[in-house]
Amino acid sequence: MIGMVLDKRKIKTKRLIEMTFINILSEKELSRITIKEICEKALISKSTFYDHYVDKYALVDTIIQEYSNEFQKEIHERFKSVDEHNTFEVISGITQGMALQNKNLSTILRVTGTDSSLESNFRKILFRESFAYFTSHPINKRFSREFLAKMYAELALASIAYTLSNYEDKELINQQADFINLLQQAIIEKL
Structure with missing residues (x-):
């Protein structure tokens, strides 16, 4: 006890x-x-x-790792539950979840001067998970899996940054979600 x-x-x-x-x-x-x-x-x-x-750098590394681990789990689960025609809905789900943790997440994403950064960890996670998804769901013959995964990761990071800086404006967040959906539809139609 x-x-x-x-x-x-x-x-x-x-x-x-x-x-x-x-x-x-x-x-x-x-x-x-x-x-x-x-x-x-x-x-x-x-x-x-x-x-x-040990020091403040160990503290920030621990926090970055905790956020990265949580993000990894979230992204993995979201990709597991997606079908071929709504991969970009994962981005919307991610950004909505991020908006709830806005202040802390924005603060940690700005950290520089350490061995790893939360942004680089997020980028790697998004690339790995989307690459695995595009490998097991070959929905596109026109573009390589590497290209699709890289573009997906960058678009997701841009959406996260946008959400974190505009989270209080519901209209802008809705516009972002609409844009992602239109982008997805255009990509699927051109495949």
């Missing part, structure tokens, strides 16, 4: 550190954030921070 309580406390502390860090990161560049500042705002000691992370 005691081990379970400690695990819950560690999980809560880890979440507190991550959310505090993201809040600070929304106001400052990564290079200007200090461990002391994170600890003061989270109301924890430095030793508590170091019990969880």
Whole structure:
């Protein structure tokens, strides 16, 4: 029982550190954030921070990995449930889900100066999943799977960025969804 309580406390502390860090990161560049500042705002000691992370770069890498893992699961499930004539609906589903996490996601997507970035992870995930889909569902003989997967990944990333910057304007988001649907129809008709 005691081990379970400690695990819950560690999980809560880890979440507190991550959310505090993201809040600070929304106001400052990564290079200007200090461990002391994170600890003061989270109301924890430095030793508590170091019990969880080696430094702020390990913290940001952990957050990027968590978002990437969640995104991987979401994309994989969406591609599993799609049929040949609505592949671009996956983009609409992704962007709608992203809008719900707008502030945190926008903040983490802007992070630079680390070994990996959330944007590059998202790009790789989108490429891999769409390539696998186009490999198992050969809906197009005109374009290579690599080309289709690359274009799909870039379009999805552009849609995500657009959604995150315009999430409050429902009309623009609806226009984006309509545009994606028209694009999909045009591509299918030309195949």
